Amino acid sequence: MDLDGPRKGVLLGGRSPYPEEFRNDAVALFRAAAGRRTYAAVAADVGGTGETLRSWVRQADEQAARARGTDGPCGGQGRGTDPASGRARQAAQGRGRVAVGAGDPAAGGPVFRPGDEGMTGRWDFISLHRADFGVQRICRVLGVSRSGYYRWTAGAVARAERRADDDALVAEIRQIYAEHRGTYGVRRVHAELRGFGHTVNRKRIERLMRRGGIKGRHLAQTHHDRRPARTARPGPGPTRLRRRPPGREVCGDITYVQVGGTWLYLACVLDICSRRVLGWPMATHMRTELVVDALTMAVATRGGHVDGVIFHADRGSQYTSAAFAQVSAHFGIRRSMGRVGSSYDNSLAESIWQGLKREAMQTVFTTVRQARLEIFQWLTYYNARRRHSSLGYHSPSEFEQQHRAEHRLTLAA
Structure with a gap:
């Protein structure tokens, strides 16, 4: 039963749409608590608010005082909840009459609705007070059926x-x-x-x-975002990016990690299909040898079978250098370059960096050794265990294993 909202003014000053028996029983239940429960706690059991129940208690006190021929409120529960003067009571009643009928439901309409989330609380309330007031009476006051209550107890x-x-x-x-x-x-x-x-x-x-208050970690503004470091300088190059099976198309990028008052740079080579990180060298510089080391590590991870693989990267000077072109040609790797000034052409690698910084870098590392260990642990965890949404919530390693199994079945067929 919703006792709040548009009805509040009616309950305070005008004629209440609720039966007098209901109001009296609600007041009696509050007083039976003998101060052990608050207005709000008792009102919540019957589906109302503390202020509404407080007004009913105040009205009951005033009626009892008039019956004894006095002006003051009676009963410890209502004392102090309203000014003693009649003028103040009239002002309160006047304020209540302003809202009479505003948004009220139709007279005699249902107050409880099927599926109300508070029904469980009401059944508990009946069980708690059935010995004092009886199931039939409480169900009548609350406007619920006894059969519904007994069905609820049977499902305990x-x-x-x-x-x-x-x-x-x-x-x-x-x-x-x-x-x-x-x-x-x-x-x-x-x-x-x-x-x-x-x-x-x-x-x-x-x-x-x-x-249980369990929430996953979301990307937020961290110390890694406060001081941008330039990791790429534009340079010329061709573009040829297509979707291929695992092991046939990779991408590379460079990021940076704060270590004390300096930076540690990390390059990666990422399989575009399986999202597996194949190479990830770290150094305190970002010269061309850093990306060459990443490519060499990726070739070793693939067992040297990289002839014809397409390597996609941005137009950073490291990836457009003659040294990187020479190493790529030596392994039979074809290079592909993104558009100048576009961050979307290498978004897969960027998403890896975001995950790394969100999940493994909550504080500034104090030593290079500490940073390398944390990054290594996260990248191996990422490849072997971390479930990826774009892979059907499989890890990159699991995805590659499934792809190889399906490929063998296709060849056998």
């Missing part, structure tokens, strides 16, 4: 089992959340649970995580 065992299942699932969610350093949101937690063999609805995971 099933609800207890569901709560136990939810508690066990929340514990497993927290374990997954901790294992992934607090970075997983609803979708990745759901994928992880399904990977463990759980048949569970994603909306249920969302509800339990929200109830």
Whole structure:
């Protein structure tokens, strides 16, 4: 029952649309608490607000005082809730009459609605007070059926089992959340649970995580974004970017990490299809040898089978240098360059850097050794375990394994 909103003025000053029996019972329930519960706590049980219940208690006190021939309020629960003078009471009543009928539902219309989220609280309320007031009376006051209440009590065992299942699932969610350093949101937690063999609805995971205050980490403004470092200088070059299977098309980029008062630079080579990071050297400089080392590491990761692979990068001076062109030609790699001034042509590599900084770099590293260790741990975790949304929530390594298995089946057929 919603006792707030447009009805508030009616309840304070005009004729209340609620039965007098209901109001009296609500006041009696509050007084039965003997100060152990607040107005708001009792009103919430019956679907109202503390201020509305307070006004009913005040009105009951005034009626009792008039019956005794006095002006003051009676009863400890209502004392001090309203000015004692009649002039003040008239002003309060005048304010209430201003809102009479404003937005009220039709007289005699239903107050409780099917599916109301507060029904469980009302059933609990009936169970708590049934010994004092009886089920029939409380159900009549609250406007609910006794049969509905008894159906609810009959399902107590099933609800207890569901709560136990939810508690066990929340514990497993927290374990997954901790294992992934607090970075997983609803979708990745759901994928992880399904990977463990759980048949569970994603909306249920969302509800339990929200109830438990478990939130995935989102990209935010960090110390890495405060001081931009220029990692590329424009240069000329061709462009030939197409979608190919894993191992046939890669991209490269450079980023930087703050270490104390200096910078550590990191280059990567990323498989465009599987999102696997194939090479990731780190150095305190960003000369051409840094990207050459990344390419060499990627070739080793692929076992040297890179002839005809397309390497896509921006037009940074490192990637347009003669030394990088020579190494690429030696391995049989064809280079592809993005457009000048466009950050979208290498967005895949940029997304890797965002994930790295969001999930592994919450503070400024104090030593190069510390930075290298954290970055290495995250990149290996990323390749082997971190579920990727564009890969059907598989990790890059799992995706490549599935692709190889499907390719062998196709050849066998």
